[in-house]
Amino acid sequence: MTFIRNDWYVAAWPNEVTEKPLARRLGNQPVVLYRDRSGRAVALHDRCPHRGAPLSLGEVTDSGLQCNYHGLTFGADGTCVIIPGQDRISAKNCIKSYPLVEKQGFIWIWLGDPAKADASTIVDYPYHDDAKTWPRKCGMMHVKGHYMLMVDNLMDLTHIGYMHKNTIGSGPADEYVKAIMKPERTPRGAKFSRWLLDHTPPATYVAAGGFKGKVDRWQEFEHVAPGNVLMYTGGKDAGTGAYDRNDREGGIQLRIFHALTPETDTSCFYFFSTMTGYRQEDPKTCEQYHDAILRTFVEDVEFIEGQQARLSEFPSPQIDTIHDTVRVWVRRHHEARLAEEARNMENAAASEASSLARA
Amino acid sequence: MTFIRNDWYVAAWPNEVTEKPLARRLGNQPVVLYRDRSGRAVALHDRCPHRGAPLSLGEVTDSGLQCNYHGLTFGADGTCVIIPGQDRISAKNCIKSYPLVEKQGFIWIWLGDPAKADASTIVDYPYHDDAKTWPRKCGMMHVKGHYMLMVDNLMDLTHIGYMHKNTIGSGPADEYVKAIMKPERTPRGAKFSRWLLDHTPPATYVAAGGFKGKVDRWQEFEHVAPGNVLMYTGGKDAGTGAYDRNDREGGIQLRIFHALTPETDTSCFYFFSTMTGYRQEDPKTCEQYHDAILRTFVEDVEFIEGQQARLSEFPSPQIDTIHDTVRVWVRRHHEARLAEEARNMENAAASEASSLARA
Amino acid sequence: MTFIRNDWYVAAWPNEVTEKPLARRLGNQPVVLYRDRSGRAVALHDRCPHRGAPLSLGEVTDSGLQCNYHGLTFGADGTCVIIPGQDRISAKNCIKSYPLVEKQGFIWIWLGDPAKADASTIVDYPYHDDAKTWPRKCGMMHVKGHYMLMVDNLMDLTHIGYMHKNTIGSGPADEYVKAIMKPERTPRGAKFSRWLLDHTPPATYVAAGGFKGKVDRWQEFEHVAPGNVLMYTGGKDAGTGAYDRNDREGGIQLRIFHALTPETDTSCFYFFSTMTGYRQEDPKTCEQYHDAILRTFVEDVEFIEGQQARLSEFPSPQIDTIHDTVRVWVRRHHEARLAEEARNMENAAASEASSLARA
Ligand code: FES
Ligand code: FES
Ligand code: FES
Incomplete structure (x- = not known):
């Protein structure tokens, strides 16, 4: 690859x-x-x-x-x-x-x-220009793994209960199973939204939003090929319209822009910007969220580097499971783009050869 | 290799x-x-x-x-x-x-x-199950050298006076020359016993056995392919039957099991268990012997790693000397086993090909 | 190469x-x-x-x-x-x-x-045998670059105003432009002398020679293939015969022998001997000059290693500029020697083959 x-x-x-x-x-x-x-x-x-x-x-x-x-x-x-x-x-x-x-x-x-x-094809991300609503902190990690391994990781939430079970993956497992998952292919990749309705908020959410009871919680991820994953998550008091009326006012909102850039065939740069759309007046809000989420990124990177080491030595087999739908879409899109580029290069080479033959 | x-x-x-x-x-x-x-x-x-x-x-x-x-x-x-x-x-x-x-x-x-x-073909080593007679301490070193370089090293005592002259190789050189050497090929490798009769005991032996005068000293090594070397050494008052009647009671006895396991083509793991068959009631006896012998293992590893570096770059020539008899046997046995495995793989491939042809 | x-x-x-x-x-x-x-x-x-x-x-x-x-x-x-x-x-x-x-x-x-x-073909360097006139201090650096990259560097003074502008390359730039440059090919490489007449002496020169006014300053470099660069520099009160009568008595004189020895195809050893031909009675004179010049060698090595990394990946293009005359001579000489050795090896192989055919 x-x-x-x-x-x-x-x-x-x-x-x-x-x-x-x-x-x-x-x-x-x-x-x-x-x-x-x-x-x-x-x-x-x-x-x-x-x-x-x-x-x-x-x-x-x-x-x-x-x-x-x-x-x-x-x-x-x-x-x-x-x-x-x-x-x-x-x-x-x-x-x-x-x-x-x-x-x-x-x-x-x-x-x-x-x-x-x-x-004009660059991803539009107006939130970066609205520091009042969306205070942000940016970071970068060097990863000894292909950038698509990081994209795979981000476009999948099933790993959270395993890889991140000591950080963000804790909580009542049965409520996660009830999540409403809406995956979708897009012209430039794939996206999904995932709703946890009437859900016990995790401790970080309670601390952030001061929730007294259950919440409706959303997790929206969009892959824009090749290396961008836009993540928008948050929660609001259960049954107050976030899910059915798309009214997210009054809840807590988080955005992370993940950008993966190839360094070599087996390494990449992982850029991320974390933004907290709540308690914006307190500079520590964003700082704290960034530091907390960073610990999960470190867990991701450990796995991606191990995975790269194994795949460099044994690229196959790789077997799909029932949860791989979005990842498979993302990869098919990526491979189609790669194939298209290879074809274009061949065409360019052929047309150059034929002009030479005519000359 | x-x-x-x-x-x-x-x-x-x-x-x-x-x-x-x-x-x-x-x-x-x-x-x-x-x-x-x-x-x-x-x-x-x-x-x-x-x-x-x-x-x-x-x-x-x-x-x-x-x-x-x-x-x-x-x-x-x-x-x-x-x-x-x-x-x-x-x-x-x-x-x-x-x-x-x-x-x-x-x-x-x-x-x-x-x-x-x-x-059932695993080497039998009952001494590990008899902690009362044979207290033990186990260790492991990672070696950047092929496992057979370590086997070569163990199945040869001539290097002791050179490589280990500052540790276990000191002593009256002329008495070492008089050693009685009995090498032997075995179905799974080779072995030798070496006797130093009427021999001035080294300081470590005197400390361990309290000898007042000369001793008869034995050194028995057996290679069991591929990676095992069983070592049994000891000493007893000279002329009291150790050599002629195989009566070793009353002397000091030491056993080391050396196990070499390939990691890569140019590295291995060196497992060793050292056992002291004397003053078993004092837990420091075994500890002290282990620590002392460890220093010689470090010397071995330095040479094996240097040797591997040279052999990786210049595999030949390698010239045999008069002392290489046992090492040559060990290597011939090893090469015969490798050749046999290569033949079996070819046969398996051929018979698979012929079944396909028939199908 | x-x-x-x-x-x-x-x-x-x-x-x-x-x-x-x-x-x-x-x-x-x-x-x-x-x-x-x-x-x-x-x-x-x-x-x-x-x-x-x-x-x-x-x-x-x-x-x-x-x-x-x-x-x-x-x-x-x-x-x-x-x-x-x-x-x-x-x-x-x-x-x-x-x-x-x-x-x-x-x-x-x-x-x-x-x-x-x-x-008899070894470079003659009698100054090393005359410690009274030429006290010396020797050093060595390991360089991750081909030895000829270091020779290129030494046989060129244009880099001084860029790479060494914070160390030896400071000073009135216009006076450097007026330098008289005399390059010459030699049987074993190339050499050049460079004269700065009526030149403002740099601070180090004033400290070393106690000059009150302008000086005539010389920089003589000779490459003796494959890896030697002899450097002779110094200065003397302007118009007192250094340039026109080759009378350098009374000035300050410095000699450095640079010797580059291939380690691998992409690394070398850089040996240097610095000698101060003034205030020889003070042992600190040579010491201080050596330490000062060492800082520029460190700058050279940083660039040579970066250059080697790029050239290992992208050997070409390399484009010559107007200042590359001497460097080009040096390289042509080097390539002619390499070609001659390759030819001799072919001849030797051919004549061996023909003797075998006759036998
Ligand atoms: S369960 Fe997905 S890589 Fe192991
Ligand atoms: S003497 Fe045996 S390797 Fe040198
Ligand atoms: S200016 Fe010479 S290498 Fe860049």
Whole structure:
């Protein structure tokens, strides 16, 4: 398995990208991320075309990113703008610049054919622009596992009672079984909503929402290929309209944006932004929720890394169970995209070969 | 070089295997060792057939070993007994279970064809069941070297004066030269006995046995393929019948069971049980001997790891000297076993091919 | 890229080689370096022909280097001189001995065909024998980069204003531009001299030489293939004959011998000897200069290691700029030598094949 190239991935959180260049391997390529003097975030191939030094050891100047070996300097589009002591600069000195979009608190990179990069397809996430309603805390973990193993994990709630039974998975098991599950395929992946009606709220919910009795609780997950999982959960006093009238006012609401970005074929970056839509006036609210959920992410990562180690050695068999519906949809979508990219590359190669034959 | 598959190896000491699963690579396979609720030691392939998570991250339940990713549970024979939320469980969900025998203070695993596993061929070691005469202390070291390099090392005493000259190899060199050496091939390897008659006892012997003068000293080693070396040494007042009448009563006696188990092609586990057959009433007797001998094992391991590094890069030449008789026997036996296994696999493949041709 | 085999490389500084054997990988071979009882430095293949143990785990005896596994002992020429308990020693027990020359404070090794080793071709460096004029301090760094990347770096001064701008590269940039550069090809590599006339001396120079005004400053570098770079720098009061009459008396003078020795295809040892030809009576003079220059070596190594990582993954393209003249000469010389060695090996193989055909 490899990764989808023609799409947007989160490359970094905005505060990670500064005038001090940052080296990060993305989609199996060495990339250098930095801000130029205008504050614009830029991603270049992290290899100087002169003698191959990493540009991430260089520095930002007024002219662009300067290689600190012999001073060649590159603009945001990868053009070589300075060769010390030399007036003529050949076009072959330019390097690959990756389409990069900073939007709604994310820095998105396009790892495939730049001609196909269309910023309008980037997932819309207006909540990041509404810090008053949705205070947030962002984090990142490096995971020694393929990004789709993390997506599999997120698009499945059955693992919670096992892997997370000492953290978020505790509680009255029979009530979880009664959950109403509504899975759905989407043009860009799959989603599901899961409702626990008349449900005993977990301790964290009671602490957060001050519930006196039972609640109606929702868990909505959406995968937007390749690496995004939008999660929206919360609860409200039972029978007060959350489920039947979609009226969630007065309850507690949580959003997490999970973004998985391939580093290599067997590792990824896991970016997450946690947002607490309650008691927004207290800065500790979000902080505490973030720290609590982080412990479950650590549990996830331990399993994903173990799983990757086994799958690297023994890729098959993998057997589906009754709970794998959404995961299977997600994977089929992913494989269809991979197959499409492979086909397009073949077509491109064939059409190039036929032009050569005509020439 | 690889390893003999159809035989028993020590997988662990009994106290290493508990309800908390233990991951150990044995014979190049990821194995999970645990005790089920009945106390029975079990070895399964450490890979869940669902999505490949390591079962060693799971836990023992009343039903068996539960994968802590999505809850699939396996019995001691590898059968899948639970798939959460699903009644029908297909036979293809089962995993490999390794024949495992707990006996006389060892846990033995069979890494080859389970149909050939015959527990009656396991080395008999009754001394482990006689803690009164033979108090013991067990240990284990991980060695970055093929298990046969450790067997070579144990079936040779000439290295003692060199590698161990600062530990057990000191003493009057000329008396060592006079040793009576009786090597012998056996159906399952080789053995030798070595007698030092009218010999100045080393300090450790004097301390242990309170000898006033010279002793007759024996060193008996037996290799039982593939990975076992039984060592029996001791000494007694010179000329009191140890050598000529095999009467060893009244002397000091020591036994070490060395068990070498392949982890990978270039690493192994070195299990050892040291037993002191004297001053058994003092618990420090065995403890002290174990700690003293451990220092020589550390010296052995340093050389074996260096040797493995060189042999991985330059496997040949290897030249035999006059002292290599027993080592050569041991290796020939090992190679004959390997060749036999390779032949059997070919025959099996051929007969399968011919049944297919007939079908 | 690989390395030139038929030439001399610095193997170690003399004080590194003692009766305690030293393991060092040189030219992709495991080598053991030691001094025999006569004080002679010896280099042998670090692998016992008996069972492959590293000889570097052995010890020096009166007879030579003893393998501490089973006692085989080897003379300085690689002949096996002792096999314990055995009178006849076959010639096939001998191991490779590398031509080694200790001279002028270097230990030089020949990694290629011993028949071609000619000690008269070793670089002459009489300054090492004149400690009164040239006090020295020697050092060594392990570099995860091909040795020629370090040679490239040393034979180029344009990187100083970028890579070393926080250490030795500061100063009035316009004066550096006015430098007179005289590059030259040589039979064994290339050299250049660079003169900064009527130049503001850097702070270190003022401290060292007590200059009151401007100086004439020289920087002479010579590459002697494969791995040596001789560096001679200094300064003297402007217009007092250093440039036009080659009269450097009364100024300050510095010499560094840089020696790069291949360890593997992507790593090397960087030996350097720094010598201060001024205020020789104060032992701190040399010490302080060495420590100051060491900081720039650390900067070099960071870049060379980054460059190696990129070139291992993406060897091309590499594009030349106007400043690459000397580097290109150095590389062409190196490639011609490599090509010549490859040709000679083919010829040798062909002539061996034709003798066999005739026989
Ligand atoms: S390697 Fe970047 S400028 Fe030379
Ligand atoms: S991977 Fe084991 S139950 Fe899913
Ligand atoms: S391996 Fe060196 S003497 Fe045996």
